[in-house]
Structure formats: structure tokens, C-alpha cells
Amino acid sequence: MPSGLVALLDDVAVIARAAAASLDDVGMGVAKAGSKAAGVVIDDAAVTPGYVTDFTPERELPIIWKITKGSLFNKLVILLPIALLLSAFLPWLITPILMLGGSYLAFEGAEKVIEKFGGAHHGETLEDPVSDVAVFEQARVSGAIRTDLILSAEIMAIALAQVADSTLLTRAVALALVGILITVGVYGAVALIVKMDDIGLHLAKKQGKGTQAFGRMLVNGMPKVLTVLASVGTLAMLWVGGGIILHGLEELGVPAPAHLAHGFEHWLAALAGPLGAVLGWIGYALASAVVGLVLGAVIAVLVHAIGKLRGANVH
Template identity: 70%
Template sequence: MPTGLVALLDDISVIAKAAAASIDDVGMAAAKAGTKAAGVVIDDAAVTPTYVTQFTPDRELPIIWKIAKGSLFNKLVLLLPGALLISQFLPWAMTPLLMIGGLFLCYEGAEKIMEKLGGEEHGQTLDDPISDIAAFEQERVSGAVRTDLILSAEIMAIALAEIADSPILERGVVLALVGVVITVLVYGAVALIVKMDDIGLHMVENRRTKAARAVGRGLLLAMPKVLAVLSVVGTAAMLWVGGGIIVHGLHELGVHAPSDAAHAVQHAVEQATGPLGAVLGWLTYAVASAVVGLALGWLVAVSFHGGQKLFRRPAPST
């Protein structure tokens, strides 16, 4: 074999080994970054079904698909380039931007609670007469995509923090991989959740064995309760994620008191509860974050809607 060809094959072998090692590094980084973001992923999966429930079964999957496409657009087109540019040139701006997004989540969660407690409703709900179902559906999809933007920003920021020292190209590949995998997992889980009652109905009507029909009836009975619980968890998730972003952001900016207080209570609960310490400690911190989120969200909601009423033009007299 000619010497030049041997050298070329040798070079190709070295390049292939380097590429394989690089792929392994990217895979490990993506797995690590995705694991760190797991808490926000769970929140995302809990929030999304609240935008889909009570629509007719034939519209549930198309709505989820629209939201999933919006989520991919958020992660890959809006957030990924922005996150890379900010991390490269304006790393100090990441925390304030995330805090603004966290405040929006607090506002959304607080507004939902205010409406549940008998406050004024803002925008149409499924209990109101709907004159244009297509426009209403689009409004719900847009609301879900807006909320997803904040949750996705938190996911991408957590992932980025885990690979901050990597080259910018590797950061981009890892963030894209994390964004796609998490979107598929979240919206696949959401689709399964909202269609579970249809699966139960199919099992009741079409399965021959008593066991299968019993499972189907169980699903039919359980899913309304599961969706009701997810609605509550979704609202709570907005508050504890939003409040947590604010508390952590203040700590990063040098205001340590809120974070120190929340962590002190968390550690006290962990030490007092033995084997359940880790779970109850995390829950304590989540509740503390949610309280902060509710207070801030309530202030924003009252100020925003009060301002709207103040500057709203009076209806012309007839």
C-alpha cells in the first residue's frame, strides 16, 4: 500500500477517534445538563395539560402538537442563539433576564388563583360562551407557548450552567440536544395523560377480558381526578418555579436574605425528618418559593389590572 494512502488512513482514524470522543463528551454533557433541569421539566409537564383539558377529544392531540412545535421554536430559534450570545458576551445579563421571566410565571400563577377565589376573570374560559372556537383555541395555544417560553428558558439556563466552560460549538450542540429530547419527553407525556381517558373507553368497549375492561373503567374514573390534580400542580408549579427563580436570582445579585431564610428552613426540616428529609426538605423549599411567587405575582397582577382600569377609556355614552 502506498505510503501516502497509509498516512491518509492513519489521519482518518485519528479524526474518527476524536469525533467519537467528542460525541461521547456531548452525550455525557447533555445527560448531565438534562438531569439538572429535571425539576423544571416536571413543572412543564404539569402545567401544559391545563391548556388542553375540556376540549373535544379530536382537538386534544392537534393542540398538543401546536404547543410542542411552539416549544421547539422557543428552544431552538429564540432561546438557543440568545443563550449562546449572552453567555459569550453578556454573561451578567442572564440572571436579570431569567428573573423577569420568573416574575411573569408568578403573575400567571397568582392570576389563576385570584380567578379561582372569585376574582375577575381575564380573557375567555371554557365556562363562557365561545363565539369563535378557532380563535379561542389559538388563544389557549399562545398562552401555553408563552408559559413554555419561560420554563424553557429556565431549562436552557440550567443546562447552560452545567457546560459553561465548554467551547461555544459544543454548548450549542448540547443545548439543542437537551431542547429536543426534553420537548419530546414532555409533550409525549402530556399527550399520554390527556388521551388516557380515551384509552380507557376503548378498553371498556373493545376488550374481551374482564381484567382489561376493569382497567379501562379504572382509567375512566381516575383521569378526571388526575387532570384536576395536575391543574392544581400546574398552578403551583408556576409559583414555585417563578418564586425560585426570583429567590435564586436575588442571591446571585447579592441579596442573600430570602435565599438564606428558605434554605435555613429547608435544612431544619431535613435534619428533623430523618429518612424523609431529602423529600420534605425539597418540598419545604418549594413551598417557600411558592409563597414568594404568590406574593410577587399578586402584587404584579393587582398593579397591572388596576392600571388597566385606571387608563381604560370610558365607553361612549349613547
């Protein structure tokens, strides 16, 4: 065999081995990043059904598909390039940006709590006459995509931290795969949740008493599940937003609030014995939610006060 061809085959073998090693690095990066981001993924799945409920059944899946496309755009077109650029040139800016996003989540969650306890509704709801269904639907989708942007930023930041020591290419591929896999998983689960009552209705019409009973259980139970998820979604906005603020303050040299929250977490964990890890996590989530609620309420008061002043100036 000519020596030139042997050399070429050797080069191809080296490239193949390098590619295989890179794929291994990407796979490990995706696994690490995905596991660390799991908490925010749960929050995302809890928040989203609230934007879809109360619409007619034929609009539910199209709305979820619109939100899914918006989520992929958030992660792959907006956040991925920004994350890579910031990690390369301005890594110190990541924490303040995340804190701004956390403040927005806290504001959204606090607004929902205020409305729940009798405060004025801000924006059109399905309890009011809807003047234009298409415009209202688009507003719901836009709101879901804005919330997804903040949650996705947290997911991408967590993922980035897990592959920070990798090459730029490995970071990019790992973040893209994490973004795609999490988006498909979250919105696939959301689609299943919101269509479960339709599945139950279909099963209730089948033959067999057991199948019919299970179908009726789904039909009767899903409104309650969606109500619970709506509350969990609001709580998720508060605890994720508050948690981002606590972590951000710690990163910026103000550790006292985070230390207090962790102290509460460890105190509850010590009380619970074998269930300490679970109760401790719940304690930290509650502490974060309190921070989010207080901060969000302050922002809500300021936002609406400024809105009233602007309205008065216009008149």
C-alpha cells in the first residue's frame, strides 16, 4: 500500500478517535447539566399549564406547540449564543442578568398571589368578556414564552456551569442538546397533562367497566389537578425567583440572606431524621418563596404606582 495512503488512513483514525472522545465529553456534559437543571425543569412544567387551561380543547395543543417553538427559540437562538459569549468575555455579567430575570419571576408570582387574595386583575382574563380571542390567545402565548425565557436562562446557566471547563464546541453542543431535550420533555409532559381529560373521555366511551371507570376518574380529576398545578406554578415562580436572588446576592458578596435560608433548611433537615433531605429542600424552597414574594410585591407596588403616575400625566 502506498505510504501516502497509509498516512492518510492514520490521520483519519486519529480524527475518528478525537471525534469519539468529543462525543463522550458532550454526552457527559449533557448528563451532568440535565441532572443539575432538573429542579428548574419541574418548575417549568408546573408553570406552563396555567397558560393553556380554560381554552377550548381544539386550541390546547396548537397553543402548546406555539409555546414549544418559542421555548426552542429562547434557548437556541437567544440564550445559547449569549451564554457562550458571556462565558468567554464577560462571565461576571451572568449573575446580575440572572438576578434581573429572577426579579421578573418574583414580580409575576407576586401579581398572581395579590390577584388571588382579591387584588385587581391586571390584563384580560377568561373570567372577563374577551373582545378578541386571537389577540387574547397571543397574549397568553407571549406571557408563557416570556416566563419560559427566564426559566430557560436559569437552566442554561446551570448547564453552562457543569461544562465550563470544556472546549467551546463541547459547551455549545452540550447546551444545545440540553435545551432541546428539556424543551421536548417539558412540553411533551404539559401536552399530556392538559389533554388527559380528553383521554379520559375517550376511555369512558370504551367497553369494559374498569376502562370506563378509569376514564371517568381522569375526566373528574383533571380539573382538580390543573388547579393544583396552577398554584404550584405560582409558587414555583416565587421560589425560583427568590432562589436566584439569594444565590446571586451570595455570588456578589452578600451571603447573609442565603445563609439564613440554608440555616432554616439545615434546621428542618435535622428535625426530620430519615426524611431530612426532603424536608430540608422544602424548607429552602419556602424561604426562597418568601424572598420572592416580598421582592415581587415591592416591584408590583412600584410598577403600578409608576403606571398610575404615567396615566395621570397623560390625562
